[in-house]
Amino acid sequence: MATGQQKTGAGQAQNQGFVYLPLIVxxxxxxxxxxxxxxxxxxxxxxxxxxxxxxxxxxxxGQLYGNFKDILEMLGLAGDLGTGLxxxxxxxxxxxTNLVQVTTADWGSRFIVVxxxxxxxxxVDAHNLRTGRKES
Amino acid sequence: xxLSHFAAVVLFALxxxxxxxxxxxxTPQKMLRYGAYCFVLFVGxxxxxxxxxxFIAR
Numbered sequence: 011m012a013t014g015q016q017k018t019g020a021g022q023a024q025n026q027g028f029v030y031l032p033l034i035v036x037x038x039x040x041x042x043x044x045x046x047x048x049x050x051x052x053x054x055x056x057x058x059x060x061x062x063x064x065x066x067x068x069x070x071x072g073q074l075y076g077n078f079k080d081i082l083e084m085l086g087l088a089g090d091l092g093t094g095l096x097x098x099x100x101x102x103x104x105x106x107t108n109l110v111q112v113t114t115a116d117w118g119s120r121f122i123v124v125x126x127x128x129x130x131x132x133x134v135d136a137h138n139l140r141t142g143r144k145e146s
Numbered sequence: 147x148x149l150s151h152f153a154a155v156v157l158f159a160l161x162x163x164x165x166x167x168x169x170x171x172x173t174p175q176k177m178l179r180y181g182a183y184c185f186v187l188f189v190g191x192x193x194x195x196x197x198x199x200x201f202i203a204r
Contacts, residue, residue, distance in 0.1 A: 058164075125161075135169040
């Protein structure tokens with residue numbers, strides 16, 4: 011009985027405050043959701059992987075999607091938006107605007123899209139840690 | 147930046163495996179094992195599929 015009450019109390023304490031903050035911060039800045047929760051090592055690894063994948067994609071002359079011409083462009087844009095502020099910075103700096111003319115550039119575009127999707131997974135993981143759905 | 151097919155596969159597998167390992171498991175040891183498992187599956191399946199396509203194309 012006492013153990014159950016303690017667990018409920020701990021759960022309530024864990025759910026206090028804005029529980030979506032790690033999700034939003036983690037989406038905007040890769041790894042930041044985990045940094046916010048004090049998971050420094052995991053955050054650093056996630057940030058290195060996602061930013062590294064995004065940067066390599068751009069270095070391979072990958073394209074940042076920016077319009078709604080067809081369904082594939084829209085899906086690419088949805089994936090790219092997963093990188094959060096990286097996408098915004100990339101668009102503002104004019105990165106990834108070259109036409110895809112070589113095979114490696116096509117792979118680069120895929121790297122960028124997958125970096126965005128992985129960042130969404132990482133942000134959801136930070137949210138799960140915050141709510142207690144994932145224990146540690 | 148011009149990467150070979152294999153280098154691109156290895157980099158992709160490495161980054162994706164790190165994220166999968168961290169997000170899909172709870173303890174550091176399990177994360178490491180699951181990350182390594184994903185990496186081997188990514189690279190291994192790419193090699194196997196490459197050989198399959200090579201023989202189909204002949």
